[in-house]
Amino acid sequence: MASLKDLRNRIASVKATQKITKAMQMVAAAKLRRAQASAEAARPYASKMEAVLANIAGGVSGSEAPALLAGNGKDQVHLLIVCTGERGLCGAFNTSIVRLAREKINALLASGKTVKILCVGKKGFEQLKRNYEKHIVELIELRGIKNIGYGEGEMIAKRVISMFEAGDFDVATLFYSRFRSVIAQIPTAQPLIPAEVPTGKTGGAAASYEYEPDEGAILSTLLPRNIAVQIFRALLENSASFYGSQMSAMDNATRNAGEMIKKQTQIYNRSRQAMITKELIEIISGAEAL
Amino acid sequence: MATFSFELVSPERVLFSGEATQVVVPASEGEITVLANHAPFMSALRAGVVTIDGSKRLFVRGGFVDVSATGLSLLAEKAVAIEEINLEKLAGEIKNAEEDVRDAKTGEARDAAVEVLDGLRAMMAAARN
Numbered sequence: 302m303a304s305l306k307d308l309r310n311r312i313a314s315v316k317a318t319q320k321i322t323k324a325m326q327m328v329a330a331a332k333l334r335r336a337q338a339s340a341e342a343a344r345p346y347a348s349k350m351e352a353v354l355a356n357i358a359g360g361v362s363g364s365e366a367p368a369l370l371a372g373n374g375k376d377q378v379h380l381l382i383v384c385t386g387e388r389g390l391c392g393a394f395n396t397s398i399v400r401l402a403r404e405k406i407n408a409l410l411a412s413g414k415t416v417k418i419l420c421v422g423k424k425g426f427e428q429l430k431r432n433y434e435k436h437i438v439e440l441i442e443l444r445g446i447k448n449i450g451y452g453e454g455e456m457i458a459k460r461v462i463s464m465f466e467a468g469d470f471d472v473a474t475l476f477y478s479r480f481r482s483v484i485a486q487i488p489t490a491q492p493l494i495p496a497e498v499p500t501g502k503t504g505g506a507a508a509s510y511e512y513e514p515d516e517g518a519i520l521s522t523l524l525p526r527n528i529a530v531q532i533f534r535a536l537l538e539n540s541a542s543f544y545g546s547q548m549s550a551m552d553n554a555t556r557n558a559g560e561m562i563k564k565q566t567q568i569y570n571r572s573r574q575a576m577i578t579k580e581l582i583e584i585i586s587g588a589e590a591l
Numbered sequence: 592m593a594t595f596s597f598e599l600v601s602p603e604r605v606l607f608s609g610e611a612t613q614v615v616v617p618a619s620e621g622e623i624t625v626l627a628n629h630a631p632f633m634s635a636l637r638a639g640v641v642t643i644d645g646s647k648r649l650f651v652r653g654g655f656v657d658v659s660a661t662g663l664s665l666l667a668e669k670a671v672a673i674e675e676i677n678l679e680k681l682a683g684e685i686k687n688a689e690e691d692v693r694d695a696k697t698g699e700a701r702d703a704a705v706e707v708l709d710g711l712r713a714m715m716a717a718a719r720n
Contacts, residue, residue, distance in 0.1 A: 342603060526668070
């Protein structure tokens with residue numbers, strides 16, 4: 302049986318923890334709102350980009366299509382770009398992205414493909430390092446960056462494109478967590494190279510367009526930008542998901558701490574009362590003996 | 592005069608969305624003016640100034656202009672309203688970029704630095720006028 306002092310200490314420490322988790326929850330809520338706003342602000346650009354790409358890509362086909370759009374015809378070396386958070390204490394956020402990536406890696410390895418991994422965010426790197434250290438080619442940390450801007454997406458895209466042009470890989474897939482709501486974040490694998498062109502919207506409209514300088518030149522500047530935009534959007538979705546996940550995890554932790562405090566306080570009060578009763582009995586029986 | 596719908600979006604936000612009668616766009620081969628019912632047209636952008644209805648001016652860099660039947664959309668990697676440009680800060684950035692160009696060791700790094708510098712200089716020129 303723990304002494305009263307032990308119980309008091311334990312309650313105090315759980316209370317301190319609860320204060321921290323509560324504060325983290327509120328910070329995450331505020332940051333979530335900002336992350337969500339910037340994810341939404343990025344949407345019009347991305348959807349316009351998609352529309353433009355669909356328009357042009359409909360006109361260019363077959364062997365004249367650039368490699369970034371159609372792939373280089375091979376399917377041997379896969380690059381997985383795994384975007385995760387820089388911090389923990391966010392529930393299953395990092396783990397679920399890593400799990401999806403791991404499934405994909407195992408499937409690819411089983412079918413005899415070569416796998417390369419580019420980690421964005423330290424947490425995913427740490428988890429993947431355990432099993433796939435020799436596959437990881439690079440880790441890009443975004444730790445010092447407070448607000449993810451287009452620059453970060455561009456930087457990663459440049460890195461990926463230069464690897465592609467050097468022939469380091471044939472197919473690229475982007476792993477991130479799509480933000481549905483605070484309680485639902487969906488780990489997603491998105492093909493990046495060859496580009497996934499939204500079909501259905503293409504049609505006769507493409508033919509009547511006038512291009513300046515020409516379709517090929519526009520397409521060759523458009524495709525790298527498209528990759529940058531995709532990565533940028535993934536990073537934004539990821540940061541919204543991260544804060545959403547962290548918020549609900551911290552909310553849970555706060556509630557658990559509250560329950561624990563309640564239980565411990567009850568035990569504390571009971572044993573305090575028992576002690577008082579015991580002392581009273583001792584005094585009374587002592588007085589009676591006189 | 593007839594109006595058409597115009598959208599200016601950058602990856603970070605939507606800068607303009609609404610009706611316009613006349614928009615001047617710095618396309619890669621020269622400035623073009625878009626009026627209502629323009630033929631479908633697509634071009635890359637160079638660094639320069641977009642003028643909406645002759646009054647509102649914005650600096651844009653890197654992106655695309657897409658004129659379709661539904662209207663004009665401008666995708667710009669970077670876009671700022673002229674009046675929001677901070678001249679002193681910009682001068683500092685230009686100085687940094689010039690140093691980057693000088694310090695660049697490889698040809699590639701040099702090209703990238705020169706590109707940044709050109710963009711900043713174009714922005715400066717736009718802000719001065």
